[in-house]
Amino acid sequence: MQRGSISGRVNADYFHPERLLALRALRQLAQALDCPRLAQLVDFIRHPIQSPGPGCLSLAHVQSHTGELVPTNRKVTGSCFVFQRGDVLFARLGAYLNKVHAAESDGGCSPEFHVLRVKNHEALHPDYLAAILRSNLTLAQTRHMMTGNTHPRLTYEDVVNLVIPLPDIGKQARLVSEMDAARAERRAKLAEANALLADFDSYLLATLGLALPPKDERKVFAVRKLDCGSQARLNADYFHPERILALHALEHSAQALDCPRLAQLVDFIRHPIQSPGPGCLSLAHVQSHTGELVLTNKKVTGTCFVFQRGDVLFARLGAYLNKVHAAESGGCCSPEFYVLRIKDSKALHPDYLAAILRSSLTLAQTQYMMTGNTHPRLTHEDVTNLVFPVPTPAVQETIAAEARRRREEARRLRAGAEAGWQAAKCWFEAQLLGPAPP
Incomplete structure (x- = not known):
């Protein structure tokens, strides 16, 4: 890097060859196309709302590289910015994540985004703007322009000066x-x-000859005092009609199928490691209701548990999320999971165990068994006593x-x-x- 090229920036990544090659491509493109700065094309909107609703978007709601909205349990607190249909949300934090969303409806978003509003729709299509900001041409620049250590971000000056090819x-x-x-x-x-x-859940229950009890969403229901005393539980959800009906269905199935407790079939493995590697699994890595692994930027720190191929990871936290993963290879996971290892592989198949633990029949029980307010979880005793059919x-x-x-x-x-x-x-x-x- 020539000393004369350094003006106001001394961080090495700013002069990364990838970024300089992208700038060179833009200069060549400017010979045939208009290539204005972003600030010439959009207004940066900062209309705050103090009490965001449940639909307020955070970075976690926007998928990297596609801009699609994805479900997440992340809730936005504090001040948010209003956006409207046709605006483009461009991430300020973590530019390498490449999170750019073209708004299809009005809403609110966290300050993690710049809200860009096109000045002249006859000159710039909002979806084109989102596509070019999401392109490798822009990403090759922005991921080398971040400043800050704890929360690397793009400065306002760098964003307004981004060059946009404009056919x-x-x-x-x-x-x-x-x-x-x-x-x-x-x-x-x-x-x-x-x-x-x-649709696999329907197949599973049909193959077992079981039917999920009808949905019961009563908010008020009677419980016998004797039942509260015998089970040493006073929380109302534990006696929710949906859970009780699921237990009745299992009692009925026990006439034709063996229905043991989970502790009779598996060992609960707790082999800790103090320094987990980058592939350590958290709840965020496991997709709800399917058990498939998904990409996430969440990093696991602290003590983790080792698992091996054939083990089943069963979420301790947030049972309503229904996160159950059958391990296809060895690895490690956060303490958010129970690691279940089958005692007798001839009597119980790991894929079947994962499927039945992920089923609506099990979920109808576990989502009403959690304790705690900040991080609702399943107790070890409740998990060991889970009953399920084994064909x-x-x-x-x-x-x-x-x-x-x-x-x-x-x-x-x-x-x-x-x-x-x-x-x-x-x-x-x-x-x-x-x-x-x-």
Whole structure:
């Protein structure tokens, strides 16, 4: 780096070759296209609201590299900013996460975002702006421009000076149309994958010859004093009708199926390690209701537990999240999980155990058994005493094989969805820069 190029910035990453190559590409592009600064195209909106509603967006709500909204249990507190349909939310924190969302409706977001409002819609399409800010051309710059250690962020000065390639509005519309088609195809494949896994619960119960009791959402219900005394529990949820009906269904199934307690079938493993590696699993790594592993930026610190292939990770915290994972390889996990190791592999299949613990029949019990306010959790005693049906090994193998088939097909669909989306992004950038060199 030439000394004369350093002006007001001395952090090495700012002059990373990747960023300089991106700037060079933009300079070459500027010979054929208008390339204004972001501040010339948008207003930065900061309209605060002091009491955000439950739909207020945080970084956790926006998926990296796609801008899609995803479910999360993260709640935004404190001041938020109002945005409206057509605004673009551009992450201030963690630029390497590449979180850019084109708002499809009005709402509120945390101060983790810049709210960008297009000044002239006849010159700039909001969806084109979101796509170019999400592109590798922009990411190659921004991930090397962050300042700060605890919460690396983009400075306001750097954001307003970002250079935006601006083709004519007709070409922008054509690019947006193609990206919308790619997004729709991605959503369709992901929906098909999710449906495969979501419908497994119905298959499981039907194969076992069980039926989930009808939903009972009563807020007021009677409990016998004798029952409270015999079970040493006074919290109302423990006697919720939905849980009691699920227990009755299990009692009925016990006439045809063995229904042991969990402690009779598994050991609870607590082999700690003090320095977990980067692959240590937290609750955030396990998808609700499917048990699939998902990408997350959450890092696990402190003591963790070792698990091995064939173990089942069963969430202690937030039972309503329904996070159960059958380990396909060894690793470690946070204390948010119980590590269950099957005592007799000939009597119980790990994929069957994970499936029945993840089933609506088990969830109808566990979501009403939690204790604690700040971090509601299942007690060890309640988990060891969970009762569930155990069919013959042949039936278990049939269920496990179907679980594997659906899981593999869902993963194939998801991989196809992501590959298609990446190809669309490369096509989008090639329309501006030309094809990438081989």
